[in-house]
Amino acid sequence: MYSSNFQPEASLRWKRVQSVLQSINADAVLLNTNANLYYSSGRIFNGYTYIPSEGEAIYFVRRPIGLKGENVHYIHKPEQIPALLTEIGLPLPRKLAIEWDASHGDFTRLCAVFPDAEITNGSAVMRKVRSVKTDYELGLLHESAVKHAEVYHRIESVYHNGMTDIELQIEIERLLRLHGNLGLFRINGQSMEIFMGNVICGDNADTPTPYDFAMGGAGLSCSIPVGCNGSLIRPGMAVMVDMCGNFTGYMTDMTRVYSVGELPDLAHRAHQCSIDIHRAVSQMGKPSVKAADLYNLAISIAKEAGLENYFMGHTQKAGFIGHGVGIEVNEAPVLAPRSKDILEGNQVIALEPKFVIPHVGAVGIEDTYMVTPEGMKAITNAPVEIVSLS
Structure with a gap:
């Protein structure tokens, strides 16, 4: 299923999952979404990972063909899983965690596969486990951060006068891909x-979007109404670049943030306020701190600066200032006013206090941080000032 080098990492991850399962008296978790299959096995496959509260994970694979390993069992349908568990010598679960974030059809089908089991929320189990990164995961995040910053250092070089936002985005996408970006925003x-x-x-x-992103944009089509809309980049506009690493x-x-020509003082004040929020939140963001307290700190700084009306949107506001990142770009914890999350060491958080200035654009920075006992340490590093493109 995976290389021998990944075995110690896989075992560590299983143990973390098992610790949470034992805390809720669950006998096992059954996973079938790509992110959790990747977390539990180190690769994407079509099928299921079954992690009992003790012992090794079992992989029930539909495709691709050719995967090998003691714990790999090929199936055509999930209804075969109970018989295979019995054949392996594992008892059927009395309490089973199944991903509630999976499709309704998948969820109800898997519930029916184990009709005698009490079903609990497997998505919550995995969200908790994945929020704290292993050393191996932190290494991959640091590697991604370095390459991400390298691309941002080159954005000025691909801009030319008369560009539209989509033309600039295409050039940045090209840079990202040439630097090894996988192209998928999970x-x-x-x-x-x-x-x-x-x-x-x-x-x-300032164009509202139906999606729960910090910034909006009309997009190029009503089929994906977010982001660039073909606008010509003109003097006096702020250009916000928020690309996946x-x-x-x-x-x-x-x-x-980039600009062509001069931006008004209000935009510069708001941008500096974003930087100030980063400094304050990163100093406060230590293990055991409430995520909601970090949000409230950011709000208080924006209010004190007289910029509350522009903070996290103008016409439509986002209800958070940061979020965990990892295999997916929106993991736990969430820095929001009603968040119940409490920071833990080795969580990795994207902090994005941003402002929208009417007729100018969006300003503010976003960086990815690791939570440490000394505070949140940035792993993405590039100049934070507004960069002139002209």
Whole structure:
């Protein structure tokens, strides 16, 4: 199923899952979404991972053909799983965690496969486990962050006068791919869609979107109404670049702002306020701190600066200032006013306090941080000032 080098990492991950299962008195978790299959096995496959509360994970594979290993069992349908568990010598679960974030059809089918089991929320189990990264995962995130920053250092070189936002985004996408970006922006939730990230300029930044992103944009089609809309980049516009850093299967998130010509003082004040929020939140963001307290700190700084009306949107506001990242770009914890999350060491968080200035565009930065006992340490590093493209 995976290389021998990944075995110690896989075992560590199983043990983390098992610790949570034991805390809720569940006998096993059954996984079938791509993100959790990847987490539990180190690769994507079509099928299921079954992790009992003790022992090794079992992989029930439909495709691709040719995967090998002591714990790999090929199946045609999930209804075969109970008989195979019995054949292996494992008892059928009395309490089974199944992913509630899977499709309704998958969820109800898997419930029917285990009709005598009490069903509990497997998505919550995995969200908790995956929020704290292993050393191996942190290494992949650091690698992604370095490459991500390298691309941002080159954005000025691909801009030329007369560009539209989509033309600039295409050039940035090309840079990302040439640097090894995998091109996939993996998001939790079936109602969240975007391609590689977001470049928005001018008034388009103030266009509401149905998606739960920090910034909006009309998009190029009503089929994906978010992001660049073909606007010509003109003097006096802020150009916000928020592109995905998926170089390793683990995603970093970073936003920087560019301009053509001079921006008004209000935009510069708001941008500096974003930087100030980063400094304050990153200093406070230590293990055991409530995520909601970090949100409230950011709000208080924006209010004190007189910029509350522009914070996290203008016409439509986002209800958070940051989120966990990893295999997916929207993991736990969430920095929001009603969040119940409490920070833990080795969580990785994208912090994005942003402002939308009418007729100018979006300003503010986003960086990816690791939570440590000394505070949140940025792993994405590029100049934070507004960069002139002209």
